Amino acid sequence: MKRVLFVCLGNICRSPMAEAVMRQKVAEHDLTDKIEVASAGTAGWHQGNPPHEGTIRVLKENSIPHDGLTSNQLTRQDLEHYDYIVALDRSVSEDINKLARATENKPTYILLLxxxxxxxxxxxxxxxxxxxxxxxxxxxxxxEALIKKIEDDHGGD
Known part of the structure; x- marks a missing residue:
């Protein structure tokens, strides 16, 4: 099982959107037994809150399920648990790298774009x-490109 964590600033707009979209794509590619998806934010301002109404609206408009999404703050343990840490922008990537300096596990850090x-x-x-x-x-x-990357990185694993 490969674990993917999407990270943005507050975990109410971009990263929960990415989590929902990726879950849908994982299901469409019949990879639910191979890829686990979650999201977090570098800031804890919205801890426990649902996604922003604009995120929910665009997910509904595109028929993407969004049940159960709540804001979480990124932890050092997340960096040790997930195989792919996917930042939604360069500022968030810098924050992840600062937190990651003290972790044992070295997941793959990427910018989604x-x-x-x-x-x-x-x-x-x-x-x-x-x-x-x-x-x-x-x-x-x-x-969609991330699904391909994970498949290329790990083949049938």
């Missing part, structure tokens, strides 16, 4: 831009 030709490495934060569809489109493409 490194995997596609998006013209940027940062998924815009719709909390500030209010453009949830733009973030969804980038996340959707990135998650």
């Amino acid at each position: 490194e995997l596609i030709d998006a013209g940027t490495l940062d998924v815009p934060d719709p909390y500030y831009t209010n453009n949830f569809q733009e973030s969804y489109d980038l996340i959707n493409r990135g998650c």
Whole structure:
């Protein structure tokens, strides 16, 4: 079982969106017994809260289930538990790297948009831009590429 953790700042917009999209793609690719998906935020402001209403709206519009999503703060234990730590922007990636310096396990750290030709490495934060569809489109493409990366990295494992 490969474990994927999506990370953004507050864990109410981009990373729960990525978690829901990736879960849907894992199911579509018949990989539910091979890939586990979760999300967290580097800040704990929204701990225990559901996703932002804009995230829920765009997930509903795209028929992506979103039940059970709640905000969690990234911990050092997360970095030791997950195989792929996927940052949604470079600032979050820097925060993850600071926290990771003291961990034993060395998971694969990536920026989601490194995997596609998006013209940027940062998924815009719709909390500030209010453009949830733009973030969804980038996340959707990135998650499809991430499935391929995991399959390429691990073959049939």
